[in-house]
Amino acid sequence: MSMHHIGIYISAICIAIVCLSIAVYALKNKAIPGAKALAFFMVAVLGYSVPYLFQLSSQNFSGALFWYNLSLPGANLIGPAWLVFALTWTELENRISRSKHIPMFCLLMVIPILVCLAAWTNHLHGFYGTNIQFESYESISILRWNFGLLYWVGFIYAYSLSVIGILILLLTALKRLRMYLYQSILLITGALFPIILRIVFAFDKSPISNIDLTPFAFLVTGVIWNLAIFLFRFLTAVPIAHKSIFQHTPIGMIVVDYQGHVADINPAAAEMIALPQESIIGRVFPEHLSVHLSPESASFSEADSKVIRLDQGGKIRYLQVQFKHIKDKNKKIKLGTLLLLSDITERMQWDNTLQESETRLLLAQKISQVGNWELDLTNRTLWASDECQRIYGVKQTSPILPFQVAQQYPLSEDRPRLDAALQALLEGRGIYNEEFRIRRGTDSAIRFIHSMANLVYNADGKPIKVAGVIQDITERKQIENALRESEARYRFIAENTGDVIWILDLETNRFQYVSPSVYQLRGYTANEVMAQDFKDALMPESLAHVQKTLPVNLENFFLGENKLHFDEIAQPHKDGSVVWTETVTRFLRDEDEDDHIIVLGVSRDITARKQAEEALQKKNRELENFFNLTPDLLTIATTDGRFLRTSPSWEMLLGYTNEELLQGKFLDFIHPDDLEATLKTMGDLSEQKRVVNFVNRYRCKDGTYRWIEWHSQPADNFIYAAARDITERKQMEDELLYQSSHDALTGLFNRQYYETELKRLQQSRRFPISILVMDMNGLKKVNDTLGHSMGDDLLRYAADAIMSAFRSEDIVARIGGDEFVVILPETNSEAAQAAVQRVYEKISEHNLKCQPDHTISLAIGFACGNQNNQLSEIFKQADIAMYKNKAKGEKALQDSSN
Structure with a gap:
């Protein structure tokens, strides 16, 4: 093995160490914008440099070509990875919709992928390069190409993206503080070395014949970037834009210069006065706004605060305006005026409606701006209060709406999470405490909502409904987003807002900063609060809650979670009373000490809302007790x-x-x-x-x-x-009515009922009407010889026999001692005669079955009449007929109808 090969392997190891160390460092700080993209960039550099160095040490053409092809993905991904890092580290990607991040990244990968595929299949078409030659220069292997069109497309594309990334860093660095400027300069300087050497190699100007020195340049890049890490805390000290606080705070702000012109206005103020920002800035104030103000509020005086009334096309809006002078550092020269606007329209409306009825949580909702809802688990319908419907922009008059309709308002991206949380609540696996977005029904505006709910059980412990509350937290979300930005230019805003802004040092348990508005909230000055332990700022029950949740939230923060935390906290007032606050907190790392954690918080007074809720709960308990007892x-x-x-x-x-x-x-x-x-x-x-x-x-x-x-x-x-x-x-009433209309002995109707019905039927249309009069033969003899008890039995036998012979709608009555009468509506003479025959048959049936001394005998007469006859006369005719039959002592029928 030659010395050249040893040098190449050592270089490869050094490059791998540099790339991997920076990538691992970036992933440890992955919560920082740009960290993940930087790790990806260093992996791409590693994927390019090491295979290329192995190519230089290859012994033959096939080995050199293999390592060259293996280096292509890393070489072509360096440019896109560098651009993505520049966009994310400078937070310019926030200007691009989050839903478009992945499609944009995939689009950046198209050309690198195509170039790699073209190189790997070059033997089929030759568009990447031709005339490949393998040469050895002092035991270093070299591939010589005549590069084709697709090589130059990939080269120009990758280095165009690299140059764009450098320009983004450069332009952003000019607007940053000194430390962040030094970070950007070192990043750009480190990036220029490999770019310049790569361009020199591409145009065949390399100082060593046809050897690409770019991988060696990345060693220099790694050294320079490590300086940025250790000297200027790159990826731990992150720049935050100052303007965002001004732009995203829900407090309306207008800056007027000393000449009376509007120098700046934030979106909240523009929305409150219903005018675009661009139409206000540079205009004289307040003349430009006077057309939107009623006469009594068209001019401003230098008072501490003032309530103005805006007429916006028939819609009245009330704003509370505070005026703060902006002066130079010596506080001598007035530079302008800051106007702080708060929309108090709802508060003014509350003042006008607090005297109205307290039905179904209306009072509590008006005070707290909280809407409540109930989901009936039986019929899957949703009841929504007036405030809940207003927040959602529901366009209907009924408070009841199907659950499927209510599900249309949350955005589709948030819907699965809400469904999962509701299901977990129903199954007893968690609580329902969610923040989500809705598209408001009245104007399609996107609003942020915070909802909490719990189950309501019946006496058997079975859940019957879900009861919850919602609150529109859009303005609060804007404040939360603004907390990530610097407050350098607009720091004095915190000194004048009604909410209390504070910073807590977790090492000392003391407040580093408390805004002066704490005096209006708790009666203590900011210095008095900062001199106390933070435990003194909490009531015992709230202190126990914080001590329970703080370690968990802090552990999650160290694991990479950096979300906002919301709590309702009870705090002591200097006069001994209790103040309730809604508190939003977030953990932050100290700029000077990375392991030093502070808590940034905003507290808002909700005492009136809590008192209203407690009063309402007390009334509900009283009503519940009355309802149950x-x-x-x-x-x-x-x-x-x-x-x-x-x-x-x-x-x-x-x-x-x-x-x-x-x-x-x-x-x-x-x-x-x-x-x-x-x-x-x-x-x-x-x-x-x-x-x-x-x-x-x-x-x-x-x-x-x-x-x-x-x-x-x-x-x-x-x-x-x-x-x-x-x-x-x-x-009891029915019994009295029965007794008043029936004969006590026989159970038949009595004489009073008979006479009443006779009068009623006289006015009816149920003619012809027949009347039967019956008299029991020999009753007096039975009473005298056998006793009245036997006579009463015979009367009951007779009544039963008579009743069995007639219809249910016929009227059968006992009107005397031994006298019975029957009224037959809608009955002619023939039907009446048949009825008399039925009575005789029933009497005969009784006499055949009974003992000899229990037989009964009746004399019967009947008469029939129509609407031209008086029923009282018909009765008399029937009575005469009965006495005739009684005198004859036989059962002959006498027809005396008219």
Whole structure:
């Protein structure tokens, strides 16, 4: 083995060490923008350099050609990998939609792949090169080519991308701080060496005959880039753009120079005043905006704050404006004014509506800006509060919508994650606490939503619905994105915002920085808070929560997770009260010490919302206790006939479980005879009419029915009702009604009922009507000889025989001691005569079967009349006929019809 070969192998080992060390270092910092792309670039360099060096040490043509072909993928991927690194390290790829990153990378790979395929199949077409010659120069193997069109396409493409990447680094470096500028200069310097030597080789100007010195140049590149790593913390100290805080904060900001011109305006302010940014910047303020302001707020004074009213095409918006003077470093010369705008339209609306009803979480939602929803697991329908519908932009008046409709609002990219989280909640494998994006129904705007939910169980421990809340966190997400950017130019913004911005040192457990707004929040000055241990800033229950979650979140951060954390924290006020804050935190590495971790946080006062929630929960508990303990039958139902909720007394009365009652429609439990009246009452309730003292029957699980008396109040599509079981009262009423209309001895109708029916039938259209009058023969003799008890038995036998001879709609009554009468509606003389015959037959059947002293005998007379006759006269005619038959003492029939 020659000395040249030994030198080549040592160079290959050195190049491999340099490339792999930088790649491993980059992967250890893979969370840093550009780190993964740099690792890929170094692998490409390794894939090119080492095979090429092995080519130089080959002993024959086939070996040299093999190593040359093996080096082609790395050689052709260097340019695209370098461009991707430049785009990601400078964060210019954020200007390209994330969904287009992979297609763009694949597109960059097309030409390198085609060039490699052309080289490997060159023996078939010769488009890559011709006249390949194998030469040996001082034991170093050389391949000489006459390169063709496809070689030059790949060469120009790769080095064009390399030059573009260098230009991107150069232009970005000019806008950065000194340390980041030095990083960029070293990166560009290291990249230029291999590029220059490769170009020299391509044009046959290599100082060593036809040997590509580019792999050796990458050794120099590795040394220079290691200087960037160790001297200027390359890939650990990452530059962050300052403008983003100004651009992405949800606080509206307008900068006015000393001449009264608008020098800058952020998107939040432009959105609040409903004018494009480009139409405002450079204009005199406030004249340009006066057409959008009502007369009372068209001019500004230098007050600490002011509320203005904007009329935006009929839509009124209220803004709170704070004015802060911008002065030079010596705070003597006024450079301009900073206007801080907050949209308080909803707050103004809340002030006007707090005196209205507190129905179904409306008060809490208006105060907290939180919408709530309930998913019925039985019928898969979703109830959404007014605030929830406003956040989603739902275009319907009913709060009930099918679950499939609600699923259309989240973006398709987030839908699988939400479905998985809901399924995990239903299966008891996790909690539902998700952030996602929706396309709002009213204007198709993309909004960020935070939703939390939990299961609601019935008495048997079975989940019956999912109850949750949502909050539009779009503005908060903008703040979170802005936290990644530098605050150099606009640092004073943090000093004037209503939220408290703070930095916590985890080594000392003390605050490095707290914005002055902490005084308005907790009554302490910023210096007082920074002098305390962070534990003093938390109430005991919140401190326990933080001590539990902080180690877990910190461990995840070290594993590469760098997400925002959201908590509701209770903090002590200087006056002894408790302040509730919504806190957003993120872990950051200290710029000077990589292993030194700090926490950046923003805290917002939500005390009013928490107090409202606690008040509402207390009222709900009181209502729940009343609902569960009252003996009355309480229920909430829909106007289409479904129970939404029932009190436990329903289960005790009907025997059904609460789940069985909620599964079907309550109309399924109604007695068929009461269904028509119930449907009419439902119609009144649908028309928002109050219903009292309505009575119907409900079926029990054992098949019996109970009488229920209702008092119902409608509210939109819901019915709120209280009912009582009046079955015993109805039974007593029925018994009294029976006794008032029936003969106690025989069970037949009595004289009072007979006379009432006679008057009713006189007005009816059921003519002809026949009346039969019957008198028991010999009853007085039986009473005198055998006793009244025997007489009573004979009367009962006679009543049974008479009843068995007539239809159910015929009226059979006992109107005297031994006198019976029968009214036959819609019966002519022939039918009446047949009826008399049936009575005699029934009497004969009785007499054949009974004992001799239990036989009975009747005298019967009948008469028939039409609508021209008075029924009282018909009765008299029948009575006369009966007495005639009684006098004859025989069964002859007397037809006395008119």
